[in-house]
Amino acid sequence: MSNSLNLFEIAKKSRMVTLIFWFLIASFFADTNGFGSRVIIMDVGQGDAILIQDSGYNFLIDCGYDDAALYKIHSYTQFGNNKIDILIISHPHYDHIGGCLDIIDRFDIGEVWINDVDYELIEWEVLRSLESVRLVEKGDVVSTDNLLFEVLFPFENGEMVGNNVNNASIVLLLESEHNRVLFTGDAEAPVETLLLNEFNLRMEKDDSSFKIDLLKAGHHCSKSSSSQSFLQIINPDIAVCSAGLDNKFNHPSPEVIDRFELLGIDYHITFLDGDYIFDL
Template identity: 35%
Template sequence: MKNKWKIRTIISLLLVFMVSFLMIGCEIEGDISDRKNTKENNLTVSFIDVGQADSILIQCGNETMLIDAGNNDDGKIVENHLKKMNVSKIDYLVGTHPHEDHIGPLDYVIDNFKIGTVYMPKKTATTKTFKDVVNSLNKKGLKPIAPKVGDTFNIGSAKATIIAPAEDYKDANESSIVIKIQYEDTSFLFAGDAETLSENDMLKSGTDLSADVLKLAHHGSRTSSSDKFLDKVNPKYAIISCEKNNDYGHPHIETINKMKNRNIIVHRTDEEGTIIATSDGKNISFDKNNGTYNEGAKVNLEQNDEKDIEADSISENKNENDMKVYFTEKGKSYHLDKDCSSLKNSKNILMGTLKEAKDKGKSDPCDRCAL
């Protein structure tokens, strides 16, 4: 009798154990499939259509990062998109560099959302836009951090790594914060307005630059996205954030041809509006059809009224003054080509904007390379 009772007890204990084990098994399985199915556990990247500017929202798990916020007038657009995506707190706010088309309404965003960590480069500006941002940061007691290359942090289960700037470059675009995000097997590289100088330093750093999606630097300008850089990033997709018929002709034909020749699929806000990319950790999908390989439209002056022509020539002048030129300490002219034959005998070739060159009295365009 005693033995029979013992065996029964053992059998029933075993049964209880097996049943509960099966139940735990089910629960684990349920957990995994839930995780695969719920949107919150994907990585979602919104390239918000803010015209000739950048604003990118990254969401993973319950955490968010906002990279840039468009031009000064775009505060509401960014706010509306964040609300649509159920964002009330921005865990990481990044102002890539102090140009208006990137930090324009950062003050508005700081005033209207809960903000965690703020990343901005060392570079400052004397503009009202920049001062507004500083004021809003001060009001909330927020201190921006200038991140270092190699710094990492997590957005949900995605890993963010700072890729640039390697130093405080003279040029604001070059000083852009560049961030790579790895989510399981998929990756994104957000290149701000970084140009060739910073690209070369990124290449030198030996960091793994490869990414499935590259937010093309500087709105698809020819001054960024060098072949060497594209070789290393080797993206499947390129995102261009720019406005239709913008003053700069972005994306430039040189850049768009590189995309075409490399069979990189292009998505662009000037054609598609706001673009949302979703990664499930293995694959990346887009909510819009692919963009075209058309270069940015050249503005046809004859079709514009006088006021537009005036505005165009002002912005063209502004662009021209920002143009990179080469000159020497003693020379009177400026050069567009660093390898210009008239510079052959000069040991110390200086570089600066056209405005800087003119301010130094180098106002003659070189007749070999600058006419």
């Protein structure tokens, strides 16, 4: 009997050691330190949800329309790391904020960045009422040791071009030592035109191009965004269309894909390629 108990205890301890070993392995590979700085444009169907990670920091742009983003984020974050340092809401359409209430319920949110425009949606009213809300506009920045985030639009908080809430989207520039990434929400050609004026001023001042390495293309690659003049100036190496399979809007637009191909821009579509991961 004693020998049987000893063997049982040995087997029990062996299983425990094995579990601890695999837990540590999983934690290492889920640790953002193991991957360095990266952008993850998550495949969440017909919506947007983008996770940006750097040395333990987590930044989230939009939440998709359901709980898909919640589970994706868990798969990319270290076990026990339930902090999202900044949640950036590009604009209040449901396919960008429908999953936010689940996320703010499960994660510790540092700040919530919004462009405070009027829009009737319960999720938007909840987000606007949070104590951690920050109303952002052109020139607002935040940085880590490796990354710099800069708001390019709205020029003033509460700004919307025309009556289309897509054109209230926060446009964000992310810079690392080697790369520039542009996040445009659902901003359409009228906002792109305003941004081109800003980019031209910067190029004149710095006597350099405004080259973008990765573009999260506007409005799910609708024909109303990613105008040819805009693409020619920012000249992205890669563009990503966040869109759902068989969506009713027929995103991405064939016209936009044609523009990418004409300009030699490598493009990825989330419903075909899944999550797109870009190392910064």
